Amino acid sequence: MTQKSLRENSDVQSEIEQTLSFIIEIEKLKNVFRKTKPVGLERYENSAEHSWHVCLSALMLKDFADEDIDVNRVIKMLLIHDLGEIDAGDTIIYQSETKENKLAEEEGVKRVLSLLPGNKLDEYLALWLEFEAGETPDSRFARAIDRVPPLLHNLNGDFHSWRKHDISKESVLGLNSRIAEGSEALWKLLENKISNEFDQGNVRR
């Protein structure tokens, strides 16, 4: 083995070691709890299993996106979209997100991504910022899909988080209407379901 390949070899081992540190660090997302319970379960959902759920949801709903999207980029965004919560925690969408919370999430995602070797921090921070800004077709669709499971949790789980946090029909419809920016057909269907439940008096607040 030449001096050069020996050095390269040791660089590779060191890069893998750094990546494993990242893989261990992100386990903490399995202990960040959200505000809704998965359908059929009595416990709150954590942000790691939520992340898997929205990735697979995006893959299966991709044909209903209104704009041309690259679902592989959408999935990558959704794989990392909650990493900032390891430091900042989860925020319910019905409370207005403060500037401080957004900043804490950005600092958190930077800290976690900076465990990675090479220029991965820059690459994935840019993807995370694109998701947060929601100004591209990929990020609009990703942000739409991110909203779907909590609605299904409520619609199929006695409206538990809407009731607990005393959320009105107008709030649910208003704050989730951004789903239409990713897929009008998807929002139309969900909007009907939500309106029906409130209009029939099923959501006892």
Added chain:
Amino acid sequence: MTQKSLRENSDVQSEIEQTLSFIIEIEKLKNVFRKTKPVGLERYENSAEHSWHVCLSALMLKDFADEDIDVNRVIKMLLIHDLGEIDAGDTIIYQSETKENKLAEEEGVKRVLSLLPGNKLDEYLALWLEFEAGETPDSRFARAIDRVPPLLHNLNGDFHSWRKHDISKESVLGLNSRIAEGSEALWKLLENKISNEFDQGNVRR
């Protein structure tokens, strides 16, 4: 609206409805428990959060694959690789997998994927079978990555599942050596860590 576009519209709504049934059904993976505990947590890991973890691990370790891989296909494989466990449950790798268990997983993944509209059952069942067979570069890498978190859980969690199930050094090395089929450098690093812990007598059986 023409008759044709009205019909198309109702088809779209029906396809979205079917996809939402799938999205609700797969929540059950959040209640399938594995044999190791995430680093720092006192509870067992579920297969949904595990699926997220291996997808993001594959993305960040892709540069260490020995063969040319398409990481987007690898991620799709890993997003669906455990869906059969909704019906069949999780099996520890140190118990030999029975034919019956493999068959139950295949039946399970078929049942769940058949909730989807169009030809998605065929498309994703083929991807799942490719993962199971492990005979392509993408599936070899995906199967390698699938083995990494349980090793990290043991190495960073007092070797809890190796001790509980009385697993020998030879078993750990033998059954995880398939990581080398995806990435020799990754296996070399993990193999050293595992050997050191056993050789130093840290794994008290």
